[in-house]
Amino acid sequence: MADEKPGLRSSTEVLTRGFDPRLSVGSARPAVFRSSTYVFSSPEAAERAFDLVAGRAKPQPGEQPDLIYSRFNHPNAEIFESQIVPLENGARAAIVFNSGMAAITTALFTFLRPGDTILYTVPIYGGTQSLIEGFLESWGVKGIAIQAGETEAIENAIRTTPNLRVILIETPANPTLTMTDILSAARASKTAGSARSGEPPMLMVDNTLLGPTFQHPLDQGAHLVLYSATKYLSGFSDLIGGVALASDPELIRKMRLKRNMFGNILQPDECWMLASRLPTVRLRMNRASKNAQRIAERLAPHPKVRKMYYPSLFKDADQIRIRDAQCDFPGAMFSLELNGGKPAAFNFLRRLHLAYNAVSLGGVETLVCHPKTTTHSGLADADVTDGLVRVSVGIEDWRDLLADFEQALA
Ligand SMILES: *Cc1c(COP(=O)(O)O)cnc(C)c1O
Numbered sequence: 001m002a003d004e005k006p007g008l009r010s011s012t013e014v015l016t017r018g019f020d021p022r023l024s025v026g027s028a029r030p031a032v033f034r035s036s037t038y039v040f041s042s043p044e045a046a047e048r049a050f051d052l053v054a055g056r057a058k059p060q061p062g063e064q065p066d067l068i069y070s071r072f073n074h075p076n077a078e079i080f081e082s083q084i085v086p087l088e089n090g091a092r093a094a095i096v097f098n099s100g101m102a103a104i105t106t107a108l109f110t111f112l113r114p115g116d117t118i119l120y121t122v123p124i125y126g127g128t129q130s131l132i133e134g135f136l137e138s139w140g141v142k143g144i145a146i147q148a149g150e151t152e153a154i155e156n157a158i159r160t161t162p163n164l165r166v167i168l169i170e171t172p173a174n175p176t177l178t179m180t181d182i183l184s185a186a187r188a189s190k191t192a193g194s195a196r197s198g199e200p201p202m203l204m205v206d207n208t209l210l211g212p213t214f215q216h217p218l219d220q221g222a223h224l225v226l227y228s229a230t231k232y233l234s235g236f237s238d239l240i241g242g243v244a245l246a247s248d249p250e251l252i253r254k255m256r257l258k259r260n261m262f263g264n265i266l267q268p269d270e271c272w273m274l275a276s277r278l279p280t281v282r283l284r285m286n287r288a289s290k291n292a293q294r295i296a297e298r299l300a301p302h303p304k305v306r307k308m309y310y311p312s313l314f315k316d317a318d319q320i321r322i323r324d325a326q327c328d329f330p331g332a333m334f335s336l337e338l339n340g341g342k343p344a345a346f347n348f349l350r351r352l353h354l355a356y357n358a359v360s361l362g363g364v365e366t367l368v369c370h371p372k373t374t375t376h377s378g379l380a381d382a383d384v385t386d387g388l389v390r391v392s393v394g395i396e397d398w399r400d401l402l403a404d405f406e407q408a409l410a
Contacts, residue, residue, distance in 0.1 A: 008086075010086035010087055011279070011282065013083075013086035014083050014084075014086050014087055014278050014279050015083075015279050017082055017083060017085075017086065018078065018079050018080075018081075018082025018083045019079050019082075019083070023075070029276070030075070030076065030079050030272060030275065032076060032268050032269055032272045033074055033075040033076055033268055034268050034269070035070065035074070035268075036069065036070050037068075037069050037070070038066065038067035038068060038069070040066050041066055045065070045066045046066060046068075048065060048066075049065045049066045049067070049068050050068065052065050053065075053068060053072050053073075053260060054257075055253075055257050058253075070265070070268070071260065071263050071265060072260050072265075073265070074265075074268055074271075075268075076268040076269075076271035076272045076275065077096050077265055077266060077268070077271045079271070079272075079275050080094075080096050080266075080271045080272075080274050080275040080278075081093075081094040081095060081096055081243075082094075083275055083278050084096075084212075084233075084243060084245070084278055085245065087212040087213075087278060087281060087282075088211065088212045088216070088218065088225060088245045089212075089216035089218060089219045090216065090218030090219050090247045091218055091225070091245040091246065091247060092246070092247050092248070092249050093245065093246055093248075093249035093251075093252035093253075094243055094244065094245045094252065095243065095244050095245075095252050095255050095256055095259065096229070096241065096242070096243050096265065096266045096271060096274070097241065097242035097243065097244070097259065097264050097265065097266060098240065098241065098242070098264050098265065098266045098267065098270075099228070099230065099240045099241065099242050099264075100125075100127075100208065100226070100227060100228025100229065100230055100231075100240075100241070100242035101127045101128070101131070101228075101242065102242050102262075102264040103226050103227065103228075103242030103243060103244045104125075104127075104128055104131065104168075104206070104226055104242070105131060105262075105264075106244070106255055106258050106259055106262060106264060107204060107224060107226060107244055107255060108131065108132075108136065108141075108166065108168075109258055109262075110254050110255045110257075110258045111165065111166055111202050111254075112136070112141050112165055112166055113141075113165070114139060114140030114141065115140060115141075115163060116141055116142070116163055116164075116165035116166070117141070117142040117143075117144060117161055117162065117163045117164050117165065118132060118136070118141060118142070118143050118144070118164075118165065118166040118167070118168060119144050119146055119154075119157055119158065119161060119164060119166070119167045119168070119201075120132055120143060120144075120145060120146070120167075120168040120169075120170075121145075121146055121147070121148040121154070121168070121169050121170055121171070121173065121180050122145045122146070122147060122148060122173075122381075123148060123170075123173045123174060123175075123176065123178075123376070123379070123381050123383075123384075124148075124168070124170045124173070124206070125170060125174065125206065125208075125228075126375060126376065126379065128168070128170070128206070129379070132168075142163075144157065144161060148169075148170070148171065148172075148173040148178040148179070148180045149173070149178040149179055149180055149181075149318070149319060149322070151180075151181045151184050151318060151322075154180065154181075154184070154185055154188070155184055155185070155187075155188040158185060158188035158189055158192050158201065159188055159191060159192050159195070164192065164201045165201055165202065166201060166202050166204060167185055167189060167201050167202070167203050167204065168204045168205075168206070169182060169185060169203070169204070169205050169206070169222075170205075170206040170208075170209075171205065171206075171209075171210075171215075171326075172209050172210065172311065172331070172333075174209065174333070174375075174390070175309070175333075175335040175371045175375070175376070175384065175388065175390040176309050176335060176383045176384075177209075177309050177310065177311055177331075177333065177334070177335065178319070179311070179319055179322040179323055179326070179327070180322070181322045181325070181326070182203075182205055182217050182220040182221065182222055182326055183220040183221060183325065183326065185203055185221075186203050186220055186221025186222060187221065189201045189202075189203050189221075190221070202223045202224065203217075203221065203222045203223050203224070204222065204223065204224040204225075204226055205217035205222045205224070205225055205226065206226045206227075206228075207225045207226065207227060208226075208227050208228045208231050208232070208362070209231075209331060209333060209361075210327055210331045211225065211227065211232075212225075212227075212233075212281065213232075213281060213282045213285040213286065213328070213329075214285065214289065214327050214328045214329045214330075214331055215326055215327050215328070216326075217326075218245070218246070218247050220326055223246060223247075223248065223251060224244055224245070224246050224251060225244065225245045225246070226242070226243075226244050227242060227243045227244070227245075228241075228242055229241035229242050229243050229274055230242070230360065230362070231360070231361050231362030231363075232281060232284065232285055232362035233274060233277065233278070233281060233362075234273070234274055234277055234362070235277050235280070235281065235284050235362060235363060235364055236277070236363055236364055237358075237360060237362075237363035237365065237367075238273075239270045239273055239274065240270075241266050241270055241271075241274055242266075284364060284395055285331075285332065286329070287395045288332035288364075288393050288394055288395050289329045289330060289331050289332045290398070291332065291393045291394070291395065291396070291398040291401065292310070292330070292331065292332040292333065292334055292391075292393035293310070293312055293329075293330055294398045294402070295334070295391075295393060295398055295401055295402050295405065296308055296310035296312070296313065296334040296336075297310075297312065297313065298402055299336060299402070299405055299406075299409075300313055302406075302409055303339075304338055304339050304340070304344070304409045305336050305337070305338060305339075305409070306337045306338060306339045306387065307336070307337040308334065308335075308336050308337075309334060309335040309336070309337075310330060310334040310335075311323050311327065311330035311331065312330045332361075332362075332392060332393045332394075333361060333390070333391065333392055333393070334390075334391050334393070335371075335388055335389065335390045335391065336388070336389055336391070337385055337387045337388045337389075338387040338388075338389065338409075339387065340387060341385075341386040341387045342370075342372070342373075342386040342387065344387055345370050345372075345386065345387050345388065345389050346370065347408075348389060348408050348409065349368060349369075349370060349389065351407065351408035352368060352404055352405070352408045353404055353407075353408075354366060354396065354400060354401060354404040355367065355368045355391070355401065355404060355405075356368065357369060359374055359375050360392070361390075361392035362392060363392065363394060364394045364395045365394040365396070366391065366392065366393050366394040366396060366401055367391075367392045367394075368389060368390070368391050368392075369389070369390050370388070370389055370390075371384050371388055371389075371390050372384050372385065372386055372388060375390070
């Protein structure tokens with residue numbers, strides 16, 4: 001929508017690019033353009049816009065085609081997509097969706113064909129697992145689960161799986177925070193591609209838990225980064241959204257053609273809200289990560305805590321190596337396994353005064369849930385025990401949160 005100013009640092013760029021106040025009657029912040037259809041500047045411009053949106057023509061550098069219809073595109077989506085790019089290291093294009101699942105579904109439908117195989121790390125988000133195992137299989141796509149964090153086994157699977165087209169990594173895994181090595185998967189994918197003298201399998205990373213602030217998959221060789229924008233990008237637990245980003249704009253262009261068809265673009269109001277939240281993503285995530293680290297490290301030795309899952313407390317040498325190689329900070333999620341199983345976990349949830357018992361994560365408020373009976377119910381995972389509680393730490397004062405957790409444990 002407006003000129004980009006090259007050479008600026010990302011926290012400046014997020015506030016200055018993609019928006020021209022003259023197009024919002026001089027308003028210093030973007031207006032909300034709640035329109036389903038747009039008036040063409042000429043019949044020729046309409047013809048050109050349709051050639052572009054259908055993929056029959058490619059835009060010239062700097063070309064600003066007329067807007068057509070809000071299922072294809074609208075100003076608030078364009079502003080958001082432009083402004084999120086500088087936050088993701090290495091990204092050159094972004095595409096917004098009406099949920100994280102819409103972003104993941106569209107990515108898989110764009111790049112997979114019947115007969116292809118997808119490798120995916122487990123544990124993975126429940127919706128993603130259902131999509132692959134319960135739905136894509138019936139469309140002729142084979143899904144093979146690989147255990148998160150098993151670096152060598154993952155490399156082997158990438159090298160030896162026939163018809164491998166997509167590798168989908170979610171790291172860290174939820175709720176155990178097991179980390180998967182993105183760089184090693186990217187290298188294995190490249191090797192696999194040249195060994196078969198074809199395109200390397202496409203590496204996608206669900207970066208919802210640590211990105212865009214603490215983990216940068218495109219720098220590590222991933223092709224596509226996926227988000228539930230519902231979480232940290234939005235940050236206030238008040239909207240559902242999703243995003244995909246890539247260094248290669250062609251990948252995003254291909255996804256756009258599918259989004260036009262599926263009709264899963266995010267609405268103008270939500271795009272406007274999300275764009276307003278972008279300049280504070282790093283501030284919120286940094287504060288929440290510092291809070292979580294202080295609380296997790298203090299609660300870990302508590303006699304009622306059997307096990308604490310948090311990246312700064314990793315003991316496994318390979319997990320420590322991956323953490324140090326690909327994460328700037330440990331993030332704002334931890335899980336704790338309580339002595340006393342389900343009754344202990346439920347009593348803990350009942351006794352909390354500040355933290356809310358709710359699923360989801362990434363909000364400014366602290367949320368706590370019992371994965372075994374909620375987010376991970378129906379899934380068999382040995383680490384998701386009766387006593388496990390997952391915490392998404394917010395930006396409250398950490399001392400108040402710690403006191404709340406301690407009184408609930410007492
Ligand atoms: C929440 C979440 C999703 C799904 O996103 P929605 O916005 O709820 O559709 C996908 N992946 C991860 C890691 C998530 O936490």
